Amino acid sequence: xxxxxxxxxxxxxxxxxxxxxxxxxxxxxxxxxxxxxxxxxxxxxxxxxxxxxxxxxxxxxxxxxxxxxxxxxxxxxxxxxxxxxxxxxxxxxxxxxxxxxxxxxxxxxxxxxxxxxxxxxxxxxxxxxxxxxxxxxxxxxxxxxxxxxxxxxxxxxxxxxxxxxxxxxxxxxxxxxxxxxxxxxxxxxxxxxxxxxxxxxxxxxxxxxxxxxxxxxxxxxxxxxxxxxxxxxxxxxxxxxxxxxxxxxxxxxxxxxx
Numbered sequence: 001x002x003x004x005x006x007x008x009x010x011x012x013x014x015x016x017x018x019x020x021x022x023x024x025x026x027x028x029x030x031x032x033x034x035x036x037x038x039x040x041x042x043x044x045x046x047x048x049x050x051x052x053x054x055x056x057x058x059x060x061x062x063x064x065x066x067x068x069x070x071x072x073x074x075x076x077x078x079x080x081x082x083x084x085x086x087x088x089x090x091x092x093x094x095x096x097x098x099x100x101x102x103x104x105x106x107x108x109x110x111x112x113x114x115x116x117x118x119x120x121x122x123x124x125x126x127x128x129x130x131x132x133x134x135x136x137x138x139x140x141x142x143x144x145x146x147x148x149x150x151x152x153x154x155x156x157x158x159x160x161x162x163x164x165x166x167x168x169x170x171x172x173x174x175x176x177x178x179x180x181x182x183x184x185x186x187x188x189x190x191x192x193x194x195x196x197x198x199x200x201x202x203x204x205x206x207x208x209x210x211x212x213x214x215x216x217x218x219x220x221x222x223x224x225x226x227x228x229x230x231x232x233x234x235x236x237x238x239x240x241x242x243x244x245x246x247x248x249x250x251x252x253x254x255x256x257x258x
Contacts, residue, residue: 003120004063006127011057011257012139014131015050016206017147018072018124019043021063028069031106033099039066041088041096043149044230045237050147052246053253058145059131063124068092068101070116072124073146073204091116098156132210132217141216143179143256146207151232152225158200164193164228165248168203168221174211175218182255183220190248193228222252 004021022039029037047062054060063072071090078090088094091113093101102108108116135142152162167183169175180197187195203211203221211219226232229242 001119003065004061004124004127006131007054007060008131008134009054009057009059012135012142013053013056013058013145013253013257014128014135014142015053015058015060015145015147015253016128017043017046017050017060017062018206019063019067019148020046021065021067021069023065024068025065028108031102032068033101033103035099036068036095036101038235039068040235041067041092041150042235043147044226044235045242046147046149048237049149049229049242049246050249052250056250056253056257058253059135061124061128061131063120065120070113070120072121073148073206075205075209076117076121090121096151096154096157128206128210136216142218143175144206144210144217144219145253145256146203146219146221147224148201148204148221149224149226149229150201152227162200162223162225163196164225165195166199166201166223166225167195167197168201168207168223169198169219170203170208170211171198174203174207174213175220176213179213179218179220179256183252186248186251186255190251192244193248218256220256222249 020043022042074090091108093107095101132142169180184197201223207219207221229245230237
């Protein structure tokens with residue numbers, strides 16, 4: 001079973017979109033609440049938003065299955081990324097709204113969670129590791145770019161309205177100071193979107209686990225508020241908004257390539 005797609009590029013840039021998938025196997029789907037079956041916590045349309053990155057020579061890895069099956073941006077031991085704050089888990093049982101994912105009593109057992117890790121989580125991470133190693137061997141360096149998006153108003157997860165663009169570098173640990181400065185310069189130069197660096201979203205498991213700037217592996221996460229490229233209620237892609245958002249992302253990605 002193909003659980004992800006991988007495009008191999010020619011530059012030292014790898015774009016990972018771990019929450020872009022929307023598929024849910026039937027044996028899981030029938031156990032979800034009616035609202036959860038819409039997979040509302042998807043990072044909607046990111047493979048479309050980032051499609052241009054292939055023209056920059058980037059590699060790209062994209063899952064087929066929803067984060068409700070397994071969250072690829074969590075560690076397999078499900079340690080919380082943000083201790084003391086509301087989050088969702090490796091196989092989420094609550095949505096970003098705080099509402100349940102599953103019908104009462106239909107949540108996955110620990111045995112099922114382990115099976116999902118083996119079937120969906122591990123192949124993605126094996127491919128991610130191999131692609132990082134391939135690019136590093138070719139160029140002597142690699143930038144792992146974690147693309148994410150989320151509804152901008154989610155009281156269960158954060159107070160107030162999330163900034164438009166949320167850059168995460170694990171408080172400066174996952175990428176070099178030089179790269180971090182270039183990204184901040186791009187964000188400072190554009191005037192359309194509000195932004196923050198290492199705010200509520202500092203980078204998930206992938207950014208923190210694979211980032212190793214001392215050995216030429218820089219990892220960066222960009223969490224985008226969905227309102228700047230889509231309709232948050234209908235989940236419809238908004239081409240007019242997306243063009244402007246893509247322009248800023250293009251400038252960010254171009255700045256990591258020199």
